[in-house]
Amino acid sequence: MVGLSDTHCHLNLKTAFQEDFDAVLSRAWEAGLDRILVPGIELESSRLAVQLAESDERIFAAVGVHPNDATSWDASTLHEISLLAHHPKVVAVGEIGLDYYRDHAPRELQIEILKQQLDLAASLQLPVIVHNRDSMQDLWPILAEWHQGLVQSGNPLQARPGVLHAFGEDLPTASMLVDQSFLLGIGGPLTFKNALDRQTVVSGLPLSSILLETDSPFLAPQPHRGRRNEPAYVALVAEKIASLKNLTVSQVVEITSSNANRLFEWRHHS
Numbered sequence: 001m002v003g004l005s006d007t008h009c010h011l012n013l014k015t016a017f018q019e020d021f022d023a024v025l026s027r028a029w030e031a032g033l034d035r036i037l038v039p040g041i042e043l044e045s046s047r048l049a050v051q052l053a054e055s056d057e058r059i060f061a062a063v064g065v066h067p068n069d070a071t072s073w074d075a076s077t078l079h080e081i082s083l084l085a086h087h088p089k090v091v092a093v094g095e096i097g098l099d100y101y102r103d104h105a106p107r108e109l110q111i112e113i114l115k116q117q118l119d120l121a122a123s124l125q126l127p128v129i130v131h132n133r134d135s136m137q138d139l140w141p142i143l144a145e146w147h148q149g150l151v152q153s154g155n156p157l158q159a160r161p162g163v164l165h166a167f168g169e170d171l172p173t174a175s176m177l178v179d180q181s182f183l184l185g186i187g188g189p190l191t192f193k194n195a196l197d198r199q200t201v202v203s204g205l206p207l208s209s210i211l212l213e214t215d216s217p218f219l220a221p222q223p224h225r226g227r228r229n230e231p232a233y234v235a236l237v238a239e240k241i242a243s244l245k246n247l248t249v250s251q252v253v254e255i256t257s258s259n260a261n262r263l264f265e266w267r268h269h270s
Contacts, residue, residue, distance in 0.1 A: 001032035003253050004238065005260040006231040008095075008129065008165050008185055008213035011038050011059070012048035016217035016228060024230050025056070031232035034058055035257070035266060039095040039129050039165075041066035043077060046084050053089035060266050062092035062129050064117055070105035073113050078120065085124055091264040093121040094129025095165065101133040111138065118146045121162075122155055127263050128162035129185075136169060140176070147180050160263050166215055170197065171204045178209040183263055185213040188221035188229060191240045203244050207255045211263070212237050 006028070011017055017024055028036065038053065039062040040046025049061035063084040065073055085093060096117045098110050121128045132139050143161075150158035164177055165185040174184055184205065190198050202210065212234050214220075220229035221236040235249075238256070242249045261267050 001235050001238065001249060001253055002034070003257050004031065004033045004234055005035040005037075005212060005257045006033055006214050006216070006234045007035075007037045007163065007211045007260050007264075008187070009036050009038055009216045009231045010041070010045075010218070011036070011052055011216070011231075012040065012045045013217060014048075024232075028231040029058070031235050032253075033231055033234065035060065035260065036231050037062060037091065037129075037260075037264065039092070040064050040084075041095055042069040042072045043080055046081065050084055050087050050090060053087075060089055060091045060264065061087070062094040063090055064094045064096045064129070065113055066095050066131060067097055067099040067110040067114070068102055068104040070109045070113050073109070077113075078116050081117070082120055082124075085120065085126060090126070091266050092127050092129050092162070093117055093124070094162075095131050096128060097131030098135035098139045099131060099133040100135040100138075107138070111142065114142060115146075118142070122146070122150060122153075122157060125155065125157045127157065127160050130162055130164050131166070132164060132169070136173060140173075143177075143182070144180065147182075163211055163263060165213060166219065167201070168198060169201075171201050174201050174205055174209075178205065183209055183211050183259060185211045186241065187213045187215050187237055188219040188225070188233065191221040191236055192225065193222070199244055202241060207241075207245065207247070207252065208259060210241065210256055211260055212241075212256045
């Protein structure tokens, strides 16, 4: 399954991968991956993502502060993220967004740092990797206003604003996002037997709007559910999408990897 991309993989979470990091990467390359994107969740993990990207031409980084880590934000954080974002292997700002499921940070603070990081992404013309959990009622107006600003200012990012990672909303919400040129990250939960809602969404979406991801070490697909996820398992997501859409796996791999290249422009970096 040559040419796979894992567009969201937390290889920078040391505790999850430190025992067998090299073996995890070997299995990924053997499974046919040729691109892995490692997002930051706060400053330290963003720095680690950049270090990983420097270590292998097939690994790329995103930098940002996750809503659940919003309380780590201080007066210097935006400047530090901006410095990292200028690195040639950084292809996105993320993982950023809102999370109202867990109560790790006040909602007002989450919104404030999201807006600052969206503004940074616009100024650097880098797409965003967006986390959403039980927050679409606040998140969508913010993203829509930001995208409108890209359009009004003629920012080229308007055509590739970002991805809603680990997408779990309904088809009307998906269509609304796709209409604004956002892509949707699809991972392991699609393969669960009870995931009929997610399967309906994927069946109803054009493949041109979908990215493959694992969210490793989280959200492992069947038959690994409940255990540690790893990038090689992105192949199982591709197989499930192929079966839902009556396509060959190679068609799914080719189109989703093309989508990832369009969003992150990482072929320019190789």
